[in-house]
Amino acid sequence: MELDFAPGLEDFREEVRTWLAEHIVGEFAAHRGVGSPTDDTAWDLRVEWERELSAGRWLGLTWPEEFGGRGLGLAEEIVFEYEYARAAAPARVNTQALELLGPTLLACGTHEQKSRFLPKILKVEEMWGQGFSEPGAGSDLADVRTRAVLDDGGVWHIDGQKIWTTFGHHADWLYVLCRTNPDVALRHRGLSLLLVDARQDGVEIRPIENINRSTEFSECFFNDARSTADLTVGEIDGGWSVVMTTLGLERGSALMPVQLGMERELSSIIDIARRNGSLDDPDIRQRLVDAYIGTKLMRSTNLRVVADLLNEDSPDPGAATAAAAMTTKLFASTQHQKMGELAMDILGFAGLFETGDPLDDVSTVQKLFLSSRAETIYGGTSEIQRNIAAERVLGLPR
Numbered sequence: 053m054e055l056d057f058a059p060g061l062e063d064f065r066e067e068v069r070t071w072l073a074e075h076i077v078g079e080f081a082a083h084r085g086v087g088s089p090t091d092d093t094a095w096d097l098r099v100e101w102e103r104e105l106s107a108g109r110w111l112g113l114t115w116p117e118e119f120g121g122r123g124l125g126l127a128e129e130i131v132f133e134y135e136y137a138r139a140a141a142p143a144r145v146n147t148q149a150l151e152l153l154g155p156t157l158l159a160c161g162t163h164e165q166k167s168r169f170l171p172k173i174l175k176v177e178e179m180w181g182q183g184f185s186e187p188g189a190g191s192d193l194a195d196v197r198t199r200a201v202l203d204d205g206g207v208w209h210i211d212g213q214k215i216w217t218t219f220g221h222h223a224d225w226l227y228v229l230c231r232t233n234p235d236v237a238l239r240h241r242g243l244s245l246l247l248v249d250a251r252q253d254g255v256e257i258r259p260i261e262n263i264n265r266s267t268e269f270s271e272c273f274f275n276d277a278r279s280t281a282d283l284t285v286g287e288i289d290g291g292w293s294v295v296m297t298t299l300g301l302e303r304g305s306a307l308m309p310v311q312l313g314m315e316r317e318l319s320s321i322i323d324i325a326r327r328n329g330s331l332d333d334p335d336i337r338q339r340l341v342d343a344y345i346g347t348k349l350m351r352s353t354n355l356r357v358v359a360d361l362l363n364e365d366s367p368d369p370g371a372a373t374a375a376a377a378m379t380t381k382l383f384a385s386t387q388h389q390k391m392g393e394l395a396m397d398i399l400g401f402a403g404l405f406e407t408g409d410p411l412d413d414v415s416t417v418q419k420l421f422l423s424s425r426a427e428t429i430y431g432g433t434s435e436i437q438r439n440i441a442a443e444r445v446l447g448l449p450r
């Protein structure tokens with residue numbers, strides 16, 4: 053089924069398609085679909101691509117013009133993401149800033165913070181990393197121990213450690229959840245979200261190699277690192293509600309591009325099955341059909357969520373599908389893992405060997421199998437998602 057865009061949006065869609073067709077050429081075309089928000093393959097090329105997008109004014113479509121955005125609506129953004137996924141453009145590099153920090157600043161930041169940081173994000177001049185998780189605080193984020201103390205001169209002194217910071221070693225800035233009041237009885241009340249320059253002496257960032265042998269995430273050590281009071285997002289000691297805004301974006305963001313990416317992956321898996329004869333195996337065929345149905349279920353759910361969000365007649369757009377949005381991450385991550393396992397069964401013995409070409413279809417599905425393991429962990433584990441769905445959607449007891 054094709055998305056049926058309103059007539060005004062058709063012109064916009066044509067503009068996006070034409071621009072992408074004219075610009076995904078040369079090395080960019082040779083790297084179609086490369087990377088992901090948690091995979092830094094072909095990093096430099098992707099930075100160059102993001103600058104190309106910036107020059108074309110395709111970043112921050114919905115952000116206000118005064119901060120460098122285009123002030124367009126959600127509908128245009130959805131059209132853009134849809135066409136972007138369809139064109140299999142290289143994955144963006146600064147997703148931490150474009151999808152998480154930027155919208156968080158727009159919702160909770162001061163005018164000075166927005167003016168200082170948003171334009172540089174859109175010009176691809178500053179990269180960001182998220183410093184929430186710690187060795188002892190992941191699902192239980194309120195247990196954060198990284199300490200920040202504000203001196204009389206309005207300078208924060210930060211000590212502690214963060215871990216799993218996606219693209220941390222590429223980051224110029226980190227948004228860091230710190231304990232700023234250890235004395236309050238309720239743990240989540242004494243936290244603040246601070247914007248911290250990652251390129252200062254007090255910050256040491258050590259990359260960690262992941263299962264794909266990519267240094268996608270890092271450990272960050274703070275040893276009297278500095279920030280300033282005006283770089284606190286939201287109230288001092290009121291960081292928890294700001295972080296909930298960010299996590300809401302991370303867990304509930306529209307998964308249409310993810311679903312389109314999965315459709316593309318499934319079609320390469322079917323090609324491999326056709327090539328190596330495993331398509332004749334009834335069990336494999338059944339699992340391929342299940343995977344196909346899964347992508348179609350995701351598509352219908354996404355369309356329902358989008359239609360609800362765009363429904364101007366609704367008194368509370370988005371409310372009707374909040375439950376659907378809450379479960380999309382859980383469903384997509386589980387489906388993706390199943391798809392990776394199926395791909396490896398189809399490859400059989402050949403799946404155990406590297407082909408030497410990181411961009412061929414066998415390498416791509418091997419990477420899918422390995423990297424999808426993390427999808428049920430980051431952005432909130434599946435167990436935590438189920439807890440949230442049980443308590444907030446179904447109203448079950450804690």
Ligand SMILES: Cc1cc2nc3c(=O)[nH]c(=O)nc-3n(C[C@H](O)[C@H](O)[C@H](O)COP(=O)(O)OP(=O)(O)OC[C@H]3O[C@@H](n4cnc5c(N)ncnc54)[C@H](O)[C@@H]3O)c2cc1C
Nearest residue numbers: 182183184185189190191216217218426429430431433435
């Ligand atoms: C690829 C990747 C990228 C990441 N990027 C970032 C990043 O950029 N910035 C950042 O701050 N963090 C990042 N993270 C960290 C991520 O947010 C945490 O890994 C996640 O929140 C889980 O925390 P944990 O690893 O400490 O596991 P734990 O919280 O220790 O959980 C261990 C196990 O116990 C289960 N569990 C815990 N509590 C409960 C409960 N109440 N009920 C039922 N089961 C429970 C969990 O589901 C899990 O199976 C990333 C993680 C990965 C894998």
